[in-house]
Amino acid sequence: MARCFKGQREETKGMRRLLLGFAVCAAISMKTVCVFAQDLDRSHDKFEDFTAKMKAAKGQEGATGTAETPPTGAAPGTGPADPLGVAGDLPMGNGPNVLGGGAPQTPEELQAMMEQEAADQQKKLEEATFEMALKQLLPLKPDQIRTTLDRFRESREAAETPLTIPEPRSEVQTASLDPTAEPLIIRAAPGNVTTLTFLDATGAPWPIQDMSWAGPFTIQPTDSGSNIIRLSPTTAHGAGNISIRMVDMMTPVVMRLTTGIDWVHYRLDVRIPKPGPLAKTPIIEYGGLKTVAGKDEQMVGVLDGTPPVGAEKLKVEGVDGRTSAYAMSGRTYLRTPLTLLSPGWDASVSSADGVNVYAFNSAPVVLLSDEGRMVKAHIMSDEVTTP
Missing domain, CATH: 1.10.287 (Helix Hairpins)
Incomplete structure (x- = not known):
């Protein structure tokens, strides 16, 4: 910016x-x-002065000519001498054989010519x-x-x-409430908006009560009671942190804020490992079974759509392409927007867009609920290993 x-x-x-x-x-x-x-x-x-002088000279010439005109019958040569001498006998006028024919003979003609030239x-x-x-x-x-x-x-x-266009990433991370644990790191980049979404262990939204932050960041909370925060940095290289107090939870969620130009969190779903005030009621209650992913990196990777290296992708039949399964360490990880009814799972995790990941012992057939409609899916080895 x-x-x-x-x-x-x-x-x-x-x-x-x-x-x-x-x-x-x-x-x-x-x-x-x-x-x-x-x-x-x-x-x-200058033209006006010249014209005035010409008029004055013409007037004097007329007066002199009248006074010096010899009387009738006077002998030739008795009048005043012609100052031009012999040249005074040369013919003057506009005749075709006269030198300078066409030149103005009167001050009026000269003035008209000068005016035309001036124009x-x-x-x-x-x-x-x-x-x-x-x-x-x-x-x-x-x-x-x-x-x-x-x-x-x-x-x-x-x-x-910009020098580089950062690589966009969308991740799901679990926030630890342990005061000795390292806080989550939010990666921002100039010219990009990072969206934070807070969920509880069941995948339900966890509303935000208030928050405070420090550092060169612009943070815009949504409406009151929302679980979404949008932030963007004001510098290319900066750092800070943010403290968020959730509704009905005494412990604040603290995270680090950093900026860079290599990659950026476009979307980060922050899971709090406990049921929130809007927690979903499970369809089937499995007493004593673990239903919070916690720090299970394998489940989080499957939820992100990037299963760990070496995970075997299984073939799933009976449902659409939104459901996939992976085999790791003798267990099956089922990623689906549907609700698993059978077999019983020992761990699960959900994202903000309604995708669930269930971990259970290997089973060839699973029963799922698609908005109240029971669906049977078959899981078998596809002999495909992710790179």
């Missing part, structure tokens, strides 16, 4: 840097536009400014943007992917 939050913070920082870059580019573009606008204003002012320059300036701003705001091409996003996705995936 911490790595996930760190990845999200890194992603947020990356987006902030990208937005900051866009803002800087926009500021540069606005500055460029302002400079171009100032240059355009100065050009327009063209303004349009070119706007286009250049737009292209520059677009290039600064979006300097990357579409394929480059896709490549950048792919690299970002790969980096984020590498940062958020």
Whole structure:
């Protein structure tokens, strides 16, 4: 979870840097536009000054021409000398053979031409400014943007992917109430939820009264009177413990909490080796027979679905595939969701999902109860040994 939050913070920082870059580019573009606008204003002012001077010069030329026009009949050469000299006799105008034909002859035409040129320059300036701003705001091409996003996705995936995915396990363990015994160990892993279920010797739920814990763990109890606890660690390497007080039991159940990345308890059924307040009433009472698994590791292994090495799997006929049997040390271990009626067993254990394991002396035929319906099953050697 911490790595996930760190990845999200890194992603947020990356987006902030990208937005900051866009803002800087926009500021540069606005500055460029302002400079171009100032240059355009100065050009327009110069054009206005030039036009005014042209109008003033035209007015002076008209006044001078009126004053210096020689009277009718005056002899040639008596007027003012042409400042252009011989060049003053060259033809001027818009004729096809005149140098500079098509040039404006009046200030109005010159002003119109200058205004058109200014408009063209303004349009070119706007286009250049737009292209520059677009290039600064979006300097990357579409394929480059896709490549950048792919690299970002790969980096984020590498940062958020856990180093290893822990192996999930589901187990049934018996909690010892002996104060000198080692407490059970609950194995948790970051990013995974471990579910604890508390059962009594008959497989019935044992409600939780209260609990307390220490260590970097988040523990969420279910509703009041429930027998289920969910926990998850907040660090990859941590340790702690938990103390649970069960209903109608004076001795607390104490367990160790550890974290790791190799394997994790997805589900752990904790059996308390005594009948609880919700204990099931057996269909047949076998006086004096042992009905609590205690520390029988063979029974717990069969209940988990992982019988001990060397256990011979037996063939069971007459029932569905939910029932299986194993032979170990001259005894038969029957794993079934049904209730065993005959023969009498000397030990049994149950899980939270209603699966039972019975240990009894070898018998070829067993009688089971399937919700009140009697079922006969035949057990025989299958000559298959578990590895």
